[in-house]
Amino acid sequence: MPAVVLVGAQWGDEGKGKITDYLAEKADLVVRYQGGSNAGHTVKVGEEEFKLHLVPSGILYPGKICIIGNGVVVDPQVLVAELEGLERRGIDTSGLRLSYRAHVILPYHKRLDEVEEERRGAGRLGTTRRGIGPAYVDKAARMGIRVIDLLDPEEFREKLAFNLKEKNELFIKVYGCSPYSLEEILEEYLGYAERLRPLVADTGRLINQALREGKKVLFEGAQGTLLDLDQGTYPYVTSSYPVAGGACIGAGVGPKAIDAVIGVVKAYTTRVGEGPFPSEAKDNASEYLRRRGAEYGTTTGRPRRCGWLDTVILRHAVEVNGLTGIALTKLDVLTGLDVVRICTGYQYGGEVLYDFPASLKVLQKCEPIYEELPGWQEDITQAHTLEELPPACRAYIRRVEELVGVPIKLIAVGPRRDQTIAVTNIFGQEG
Structure with missing residues (x-):
């Protein structure tokens, strides 16, 4: 088989x-x-x-x-x-391969997972707060960032800036959290991109x-x-x-x-x-x-x-x-x-x-x-x-x-x- x-x-x-x-x-x-x-x-x-x-x-x-x-x-x-x-x-x-179509979890996904779970109170779902659910939400909403985007600094910057505009507003106005810095995420995640680039296929x-x-x-x-x-x-x-x-x-x-x-x-x-x-x-x-x-x-x-x-x-x-x-x-x-x-x-x-x-x-x-x-x-x-x-x-x-x-x-x-x-x-x- x-x-x-x-x-x-x-x-x-x-x-x-x-x-x-x-x-x-x-x-x-x-x-x-x-x-x-x-x-x-x-x-x-x-x-x-x-x-x-x-x-x-x-x-x-x-x-x-x-x-x-x-x-x-x-x-x-x-x-x-x-x-x-x-x-x-x-x-x-060296035998690992990563799909360039896979979606990427970013810091704001993990924070959203935490604050949304806390807000549910007694009705919480028991998530691991690793950002999985919010990442799939963005994927279904057609605003997700894929591995192929992560490997393209210009594309990544453009999509991340668009997403942060919405996410930061949500964090500030709804959850009372501090916003995320575009440049800080770019610097960290473009470093990961170079480490993973040889594995992407x-x-x-x-x-x-x-x-x-x-x-x-x-x-x-x-x-x-x-x-x-x-x-x-x-x-x-x-x-x-x-x-x-x-x-x-x-x-x-x-x-x-x-x-x-x-x-x-x-x-x-x-x-x-x-x-x-x-x-x-x-x-x-x-x-x-x-x-x-x-x-x-x-x-x-x-x-x-x-x-x-x-x-x-x-x-x-x-x-x-x-x-x-x-x-x-x-x-x-x-x-x-x-x-x-x-x-x-x-x-x-x-x-x-x-x-x-x-x-x-x-x-x-x-x-x-x-x-x-x-x-x-x-x-x-x-x-x-x-x-x-x-x-x-x-x-x-x-x-x-x-x-x-x-x-x-x-x-x-x-x-x-x-x-x-x-x-x-x-x-x-x-x-």
């Missing part, structure tokens, strides 16, 4: 970084297609841990072409710092050429299905399209190019920020999962809300992404529990819902319907095949497949590359 899309099937933080890293070994290109530096992927290689925010996880393999696609909003300050951090640790970043053409040549391309999504702007728990969502269809728009390929879609599913459920969460654990299980799973945001360090696996949202993810397989992560975190729960439906008033509701008013009133399965006490972190897993663990896996209707193709039993069970082949991996 030359083209595989990897998506988060929950509220993000499913362990996509580890799965991307695992699959990248057999891929020729790894493409990030949406989001910004609000997303974070943690990858463990041996005893070393890498926290990536904009750079695709494939960068940790020498010789891979890693692409930041046109659908990503790029903070040049963050990207340059991330590249320098990787290089200090001996990672070769027509990435859509690179990807399509690779596909024509039969090369293997892995499309890496950020966040998760329930944070998708259209398909998620709106308005508690991100500002882009993490679902599989977003790969076509954000990378510049047609839908016929996609051969498979793998949904990354954590063996339990977490979410960061505000919004309804039907299967959120209300007892000691929440802290157990958070502690054993190290459930703190890669980018923000915020503790994640933890709960049981919710197959209602997974069936929704199967439909809107067209999932052909699942990568089940953090299964080892459930070890030690006497009982594991799976949410199979929602109780809403006098009816049972098996489909994910669009209304947050309805979702807030939904009570989870649980199915309980026996837990397991055995250490599974050294297992390399399904047969090496305890019977109760295998029963849990089979039940998830039955409830979701999609086969589980990869199972992560620990954070390292070698702690992965390949049930079936993806990208030619041997299972």
